[in-house]
Structures are given as structure tokens and as C-alpha cells.
Amino acid sequence: MTIGRVVVRRLAAGVLTLLVVSGVVFAAGLLLPGDAARAVLGRTATPERLEALRQQMHLDDPPLGRYWSWIGDLATGNLGDSVITQQPVTQLIGERATNSVLLMVLAALVATPLSILLGTWSALRRDRLADHATSLGTLVLASLPEFVTGVVLLFLFSTVVFRWFPAVTDATRPVLEQPAVLVLPTVTLVLAVSPYITRMMRATMLEVLDSEYVHQARLKGVPERTVLLRHALPNSIGPVAQVVALQLAWLAGGIVLVETLFAYPGIGEGIFQAVDNRDIPTLQALVMLVAAFYVVVNLLADVIGVLANPRLRAGAR
Amino acid sequence: MSAAVVPGDAGRGGLRVRDLRVDTREGVPVIEHLDLDVPAGRVLGLVGESGSGKTTAGLAMLAHTRGGLRIAAGSVVLDGTDLARLSETELRQWRGARVSYVPQDPTTALNPALRVGHQVREVLDHHESGIAVAERWRRVQAAFEEVGLPTDEKFMRRYPHELSGGQQQRIGIAMAFVTWPALVVLDEPTTGLDVSTQSLVLKTVRQLTDRHGCAAIYISHDLAVVVEVADEIAVLYAGAVVEQGPAAELVGRPRHPYTSRLIAAVPDLDGRRELKGIAGAAPSPDTRPDGCRFAPRCELAIDDCTRELPPFQDVGQGHSARCIRAGDVRPAEVRDRMTQAADETPEPLLVVEGLDAGYGPTHVLRDLSLVIPGGSCVALLGESGSGKTTLARTLAGLHHQAAGTLRFSGEDLPFGSHARSRAVRAAISYVFQNPYSSLNPRRTVGDSIARPLRVLRGVDRTTARRRAAEMLERVYLSADYADRYPDQLSGGERQRVAVARALISEPALLVCDEITSALDVSVQANIVELIDEMRHELGLTLLFVTHDIALVRNVAQQVAVLQGGAIVEDAPTERLFTDPAHTYTREMLDRTPTLAS
Numbered sequence A: 001m002t003i004g005r006v007v008v009r010r011l012a013a014g015v016l017t018l019l020v021v022s023g024v025v026f027a028a029g030l031l032l033p034g035d036a037a038r039a040v041l042g043r044t045a046t047p048e049r050l051e052a053l054r055q056q057m058h059l060d061d062p063p064l065g066r067y068w069s070w071i072g073d074l075a076t077g078n079l080g081d082s083v084i085t086q087q088p089v090t091q092l093i094g095e096r097a098t099n100s101v102l103l104m105v106l107a108a109l110v111a112t113p114l115s116i117l118l119g120t121w122s123a124l125r126r127d128r129l130a131d132h133a134t135s136l137g138t139l140v141l142a143s144l145p146e147f148v149t150g151v152v153l154l155f156l157f158s159t160v161v162f163r164w165f166p167a168v169t170d171a172t173r174p175v176l177e178q179p180a181v182l183v184l185p186t187v188t189l190v191l192a193v194s195p196y197i198t199r200m201m202r203a204t205m206l207e208v209l210d211s212e213y214v215h216q217a218r219l220k221g222v223p224e225r226t227v228l229l230r231h232a233l234p235n236s237i238g239p240v241a242q243v244v245a246l247q248l249a250w251l252a253g254g255i256v257l258v259e260t261l262f263a264y265p266g267i268g269e270g271i272f273q274a275v276d277n278r279d280i281p282t283l284q285a286l287v288m289l290v291a292a293f294y295v296v297v298n299l300l301a302d303v304i305g306v307l308a309n310p311r312l313r314a315g316a317r
Numbered sequence B: 001m002s003a004a005v006v007p008g009d010a011g012r013g014g015l016r017v018r019d020l021r022v023d024t025r026e027g028v029p030v031i032e033h034l035d036l037d038v039p040a041g042r043v044l045g046l047v048g049e050s051g052s053g054k055t056t057a058g059l060a061m062l063a064h065t066r067g068g069l070r071i072a073a074g075s076v077v078l079d080g081t082d083l084a085r086l087s088e089t090e091l092r093q094w095r096g097a098r099v100s101y102v103p104q105d106p107t108t109a110l111n112p113a114l115r116v117g118h119q120v121r122e123v124l125d126h127h128e129s130g131i132a133v134a135e136r137w138r139r140v141q142a143a144f145e146e147v148g149l150p151t152d153e154k155f156m157r158r159y160p161h162e163l164s165g166g167q168q169q170r171i172g173i174a175m176a177f178v179t180w181p182a183l184v185v186l187d188e189p190t191t192g193l194d195v196s197t198q199s200l201v202l203k204t205v206r207q208l209t210d211r212h213g214c215a216a217i218y219i220s221h222d223l224a225v226v227v228e229v230a231d232e233i234a235v236l237y238a239g240a241v242v243e244q245g246p247a248a249e250l251v252g253r254p255r256h257p258y259t260s261r262l263i264a265a266v267p268d269l270d271g272r273r274e275l276k277g278i279a280g281a282a283p284s285p286d287t288r289p290d291g292c293r294f295a296p297r298c299e300l301a302i303d304d305c306t307r308e309l310p311p312f313q314d315v316g317q318g319h320s321a322r323c324i325r326a327g328d329v330r331p332a333e334v335r336d337r338m339t340q341a342a343d344e345t346p347e348p349l350l351v352v353e354g355l356d357a358g359y360g361p362t363h364v365l366r367d368l369s370l371v372i373p374g375g376s377c378v379a380l381l382g383e384s385g386s387g388k389t390t391l392a393r394t395l396a397g398l399h400h401q402a403a404g405t406l407r408f409s410g411e412d413l414p415f416g417s418h419a420r421s422r423a424v425r426a427a428i429s430y431v432f433q434n435p436y437s438s439l440n441p442r443r444t445v446g447d448s449i450a451r452p453l454r455v456l457r458g459v460d461r462t463t464a465r466r467r468a469a470e471m472l473e474r475v476y477l478s479a480d481y482a483d484r485y486p487d488q489l490s491g492g493e494r495q496r497v498a499v500a501r502a503l504i505s506e507p508a509l510l511v512c513d514e515i516t517s518a519l520d521v522s523v524q525a526n527i528v529e530l531i532d533e534m535r536h537e538l539g540l541t542l543l544f545v546t547h548d549i550a551l552v553r554n555v556a557q558q559v560a561v562l563q564g565g566a567i568v569e570d571a572p573t574e575r576l577f578t579d580p581a582h583t584y585t586r587e588m589l590d591r592t593p594t595l596a597s
Helices: A003-031 A036-041 A047-056 A063-075 A089-124 A129-143 A146-159 A180-209 A212-219 A224-261 A267-276 A280-307 B054-060 B088-094 B116-127 B133-146 B165-177 B195-212 B223-229 B247-252 B257-264 B388-396 B422-427 B445-456 B461-474 B479-483 B491-503 B521-538 B549-555 B573-578 B583-591
Strands: B015-024 B029-038 B043-047 B069-078 B099-102 B183-187 B215-220 B232-237 B240-246 B348-359 B362-373 B377-381 B402-408 B428-431 B509-513 B541-546 B558-563 B566-572
Touching: A003 A063, A003 A280, A036 A047, A063 A280, A089 A129, A089 A180, A089 A224, A089 A267, A089 A280, A129 A180, A146 A180, A146 A224, A180 A224, A212 A224, A212 B099, A224 A267, A224 A280, A267 A280, B015 B054, B029 B043, B029 B054, B029 B069, B029 B215, B029 B232, B029 B240, B043 B054, B043 B195, B043 B223, B054 B069, B054 B183, B054 B215, B099 B165, B116 B133, B116 B165, B133 B165, B133 B195, B165 B183, B165 B195, B183 B195, B195 B215, B195 B223, B195 B583, B215 B223, B223 B232, B223 B247, B232 B247, B232 B257, B240 B247, B240 B257, B257 B521, B348 B388, B348 B541, B362 B377, B362 B388, B362 B402, B362 B541, B362 B566, B377 B388, B377 B549, B388 B402, B388 B428, B388 B509, B388 B541, B422 B428, B422 B445, B428 B491, B445 B461, B445 B479, B445 B491, B461 B479, B461 B491, B491 B521, B509 B521, B521 B541, B521 B549, B541 B549, B549 B573, B558 B573, B558 B583, B566 B573, B566 B583
Parallel strands: B043 B215, B043 B232, B099 B183, B183 B215, B377 B541, B377 B558, B428 B509, B509 B541
Antiparallel strands: B015 B029, B015 B069, B232 B240, B348 B362, B348 B402, B558 B566
């Protein structure tokens, strides 16, 4: 199977995944308690006003018909208007998406190399103190929910102990004008995803270091550095890439809590608010965006996995 | 030796090992009292069963030990330098350059992510960095040519998985010889290869050592292979050399009982020597007895044998043995040629007609016909890729992408096992090639054996367990093995369990798929004896799938030779060996290593 066919097949599977997700998202929107029209107009609204708004929002149409017209709009890039601000959802998403992507990219850029290094180092120090310490540390971090880590970080670095970084983001200014606000959310996310990547890296590295070809490279008189960089690392990157991608994909959902905690104006906080406001069009669009991100990241993981393995790359089945 | 003068061939002192000892971390010796001399241009064969310490000894020649072991004493002197005293940094200059290693399994020893040309060139990159890159490539090409591999750019750029097993092993050999080393250690480099590939590899090794005037140690469990390539042979048993001498002399006139038994375990292509295994198993490092380690398994053992490790006794012709009764050891008896006569009126048990089988678009078997007479042993002989396993699996109902007719005891036999009745499934049993993966590691041996009875014959639990215990004794394991798990058993014991599991449903046909190829020769002989005995006692019919033509002569009455998915010769065993009709059969006969060199 050539790399081109892998991409095409995975893309087709990705579109199918998104279609299923859209169904679930839509159904979830229907099941959400409360009435969107009442959420918009508030408790004091008259029945006539509510009815008019329901008409306007097509809330009384049969669900299947609404689903199809929503999908059709989605495919043409029309995400509808927010029922709260009456602005097009696309406009709303734009800024939030940029902010979230910025946060995720930062977290990934820090977490991936850090974990690969830490995992490799731990594997090289197998069964020594450093290895045990890393194992224990990653296990503790992995079992802490990210909002707990976030709260602890807030406590330590922005409120009680030190006051180095701001605790919340000023939503009225662009994020890039206040880079300090990025630090704590990024660190929280890094601490959330690194343990898994580190542990996976350690495990595959140990396996590879114990392989016959690594022994053989040493018996060829190859220096340890080259053994590691040329023989061990490329063969352990493949499986780790999958975990990195899964963690990145998790980030897309994981930022909901972290963004909310730090009041960071990204997709996650957007989802939170949309749920709070019964702002169904915004909610649906945001969730679909997260799902699309998930699909793309997994596709990338597959491509890296294939590229790292000549057996798959050359297409011998 | 006839060492032509080549670059790098100057001042060759050969290898001299003295009193080498390798210990475990707890101080238990794995090998000890090891003295070896290999002059430049000579090949020493190091023979031993699994667990004898032969790989440990081989790696010690590079002053390398596997995890948990260390070189505790002694010297490994190569060209005047004691490798055992060098630091890791100094050793790095030697390994790959002056002393190199060819591992057993090339499929795992080549880096899957590096192109083969680069993997070989890498050795020069580290050891001959003074020469230009273009020149290094030329050296790699020359090395490829020497081992009979293509030298074009396209081949160099291939990845290991794109090569056949034989080609991969030749890459390993090219890698070992590319730096013109003083010593090459080859650790079972032909185990798992077909005879034709094996004979090519053996020839190549011999040529290269002659041409480069390099000393070589060839490690194997198979004496017949070692005799083909070695000038001298050292026999290793339980961590110590028990006998050494010139190859032909040692094999023709063994002076240690162990060597003599090892020779008897090698299947004889002439069929003039009875195939005999060695009872018992070699002791592990921490259970080695005092005195002669072979004494507990030795027929000649007397009380004196258990006092101390016998010293080497010179028995003449540069030949010596660690045995106080060396003079009483007799070579294996030669008898009249065996006549594996077929039954006079054999009813066909299984008839195959016009069988086509394959995997998706790939055809493996084409229009194949075969008759297996009841009560006999039919050998299915073929090299890897010949389709022999596909045929065996199709007959056993494990492969159903097939067309044609199968008739079993006169009845039509469907292809997939799901389409077969329980009675038929019980009547056809299968023993797999690898006893290390064919037994469920989470199930006790007793459970594994009882399972077919419970599933196929509907026998209740208590009866099944009793029958399993009986079966264990039949295959010469004690009944208390029933509570053990497979990982507590040796390879030979596991294969006995697999045979017991196959026989418990009282089958009419037993399909044996390369059942000895993962085992040592001495264990192989035991399993073959067992199978033969069972055939006589239980009136079994056997389909014995193998790539080993010498083994065929010792087990089968009829041989079907499979090549490229078709049977090219089907004849009674005796006629196949005395008058092979097909060129392919003749080639296989010629290329098979024998002890009579």
C-alpha cells in the first residue's frame, strides 16, 4: 500500500467518522434540556415572542429535516448564526480557534520532544534511580486530572505562593499582546499529556534497545551515540507517533477544562459557554471542529507511522 | 593455508583463548576451562546443544557478554592483543573491524529501518573513516560480490524485509567480512535456511576465510553442517569443551561418549546408521554435577567419572577428549541399509486430486495430486516457499481457499475445519513447527492435552485428565508434568506435549509440520523415535512435512518432493535415494551435509 493510498483511505474513513459525529452532535443538541428560544429571551418572554423565535429558528420542524439542512449548510461552510450574539458562527470561531490552536501547538511543541527525551533517558537508565523516579512521577501526573494540576499551578505561581503569571486572560485584548497568560495553561496541558508519551517512549525504547539489531550494531563497533540515534530512535518513533497523535487529539477535548479554568478565550471555553447559553449552532460548529481536528491528527499519525516503517512504506502489504 | 595475499592480510596471529571463564552475576560459571586455538585461515567448528554455552563462548571472543554475564577469568588473545583486558572504548575499535560476528537470525539482526547497503557501509564509516566515501562504496560492492549478492545501486538501496532469508544472511556475512577482520564468529548462521542456501553460505564462508586469511569460529548444534566447513571441531557440553580434534578425525573416531551420541543423532543420508537421540537433557549452569558433566547421561559412566572434571587425554592425531574411558568409546554402529518397506496392500487413507490452493490472488499449489496409504509415513519434502505448509494446512482443514477434491477414508472431505464433522476433526491431528508458540502459555500442560478430548470426543473432565496423564507417560514424560506450564519445559519436552495433545483424540492421520526444525539434533532424534514408535503402536498414518532430506530417509516409506507448488517426484523412499528421477531431488541430495566427508 503506497502512502498515497493510505492517505486516501484514511481520509474517506475520516469523512465517514465526521458524518457519524455530526449525527451524535445533532442528537445531543436535541436532548439538551431547556429551550433555546427561552434561553435567548429569558424568563420574562411572552408566549407569542417565544413562538415567533421558535419559528425563526425552525425549532418546530421535524428533526431529520433540520439535520439535513444543517449538514448541507455545514458542507458549504455556512455554520449559521449564534443565537446569543446574532453574529455568524464562523466569525466567532475564527478568533477562538486561533487562540486554541496556539495553545495546543505550544503544548505539543514542548511536550513531544520533552517526553521523547525523558522516555529515552529513562530507558537508558533502566532500573536505576532515575528510571524509577521517572516512572513514579509520570504515573502520579497521569493519574491527576488536568484541572487539579491547573489549580495547583494557579495556587503556586499566580495567587498564593508566587505571583509570576496572571491567573486569567483579559478577554478584551488579543492573546498575543499578553503572552504571559499562555504559560500556565500550556504547562498544565504539557503535564497532562507528557506522562503517556514518556511511558510509551520508554517502553518502545527498551524493546528496541534489547533487539538483535541493536546488539549487532554494538558488535559492529558502532559508538553508543550512533547506536542510539541511528539504530534505536528511528525504530521506536513509529509507535510513539501514534501516542503523540492520540494525546494531541485528546488536547482538543482536554482544553475545555483548562481554558475554562484559566478563562482563556479558546474553543474549549467557547463550548462551555455555548452549552451554558443553549447556543446550539455555535456548540455544534465547535464540536464538529474538534472532531475534524481529531480526524486530521490521527491521519497524520498514520502517515508518520507508515513513513517510519519501511515495511509499510514500500507497500509489501 | 592457501591464503592469497589481500589488502589487510599482514601479520596474522590468529586466535588463542586460554582458561576462559564466563560467570553469571551470582558467580555461577556458564563456560569454564575454555582453551581454543584458531590459526589464521582456519575454521574451528564449535558444536553444542542449546544451553551448552556456545553462544556465550562465541560472544566472549568479542569480549562481549549478554546481560547478567561477565568474563570472570582467562584471556582472548587475537593478533597478540588480549581482548579481555581492553576497555569498552578500545574494544569498539576492534569489534566490527578486527573481530566480527554473524548472528543466528538475520531477520532480527538487520535494522529494519536502514537500507542494506548503508548497514554494511556503516562498518567502514566507523572503522575506515580515513578512506573516501566512494572507495567505501566500492568496498561494500566488493563484499556483496564475494557473498554472491547483486551489487547494483538498486539492490543496495533495498530494506532487509525486501530480501529473502538467504540474502539477509549473506548481508550479515558481507558485513562481517567487509573490514577484512582477523577473526569472524559465525553463530548458527544457516539454521533456518534451506539446504541449497545453506550449502551456498557454507561455501562462501570457506572461500572468504581462505581468501582473506582470516580465522573463523563456526558455531552450530548440527555436526553434519560443521564438518562441511571446519578444519577442527570442539564439542561443548554444559559449558566445557569435552572433545576437540581435526574435523574428519573427530567425527570418524569420536573419543568422548557425548560426541559419539551426538553423531548417532544426526540423520544419516545413507540410511546405514540408526537414528538415536540422547536421553535426558543437558544440565543448566546451576545444576551441573561434579566430575564429568555428561556422566548422568552416559552409558559408560563409572564411579570415578563423578570425582572430578576429567582432564584432557591425548588420543593421538591432534585429538583429545575429556574422558577417562576414552579408549572404550566406539563409533556408532553401521548396519545394513534400512529397508523402510511399505505395507504390501495399503488402502489409501487420504486421496488428494487436482488440488489448487492459494492466498487471495497468489496461487501456491497447482493441480496437485497425492495418495497417502494407510498405516505408512509419507514425507512431504520441500524448501521454504514450495507450498508444503499450505498443503499440510489445507489437508488439516486450517486453510480453505482451495479447490479440488479430498477424500478421507473413502468419504469426501470438505476444506475448512468448520465444515468437517467432529469425528473427522478428531481423526486428523496436527503438530505444529514451533513448540514455543503452539502451546497456550496460560494453560497447564494437562489442560492443553485434555482439551481435544473434551471438545472433540465430549469426554468428561475427570476422565479427560486421567487420559491426559496416561498420554504424558506414553510420550515419556511423567504424569506430574500435567500441572506444569509450557514455560517450565524445554523445547523437546514441549514438542512431546504437542504430540501427546495431537494423539489423545486417537486420530487416524497425524500431520507433522516441520516438528523438529526448531529443535537440536539430539532432541530431533528423540522426537522422531517417538513418532515412529507411536505409528507402530497406534497404527497411525503420518504425513511428515520437512525440508531435511536426510531425516526423510530415517522416517518415511514414501516421499513426495514438492517444488513451486507441484509434486515433482513421488516415490518409495528407497528408490528416491538410490535412483532419484528428478534433477531437483538430486540437487538436494548433493547439497545436504553429511558426516562422511
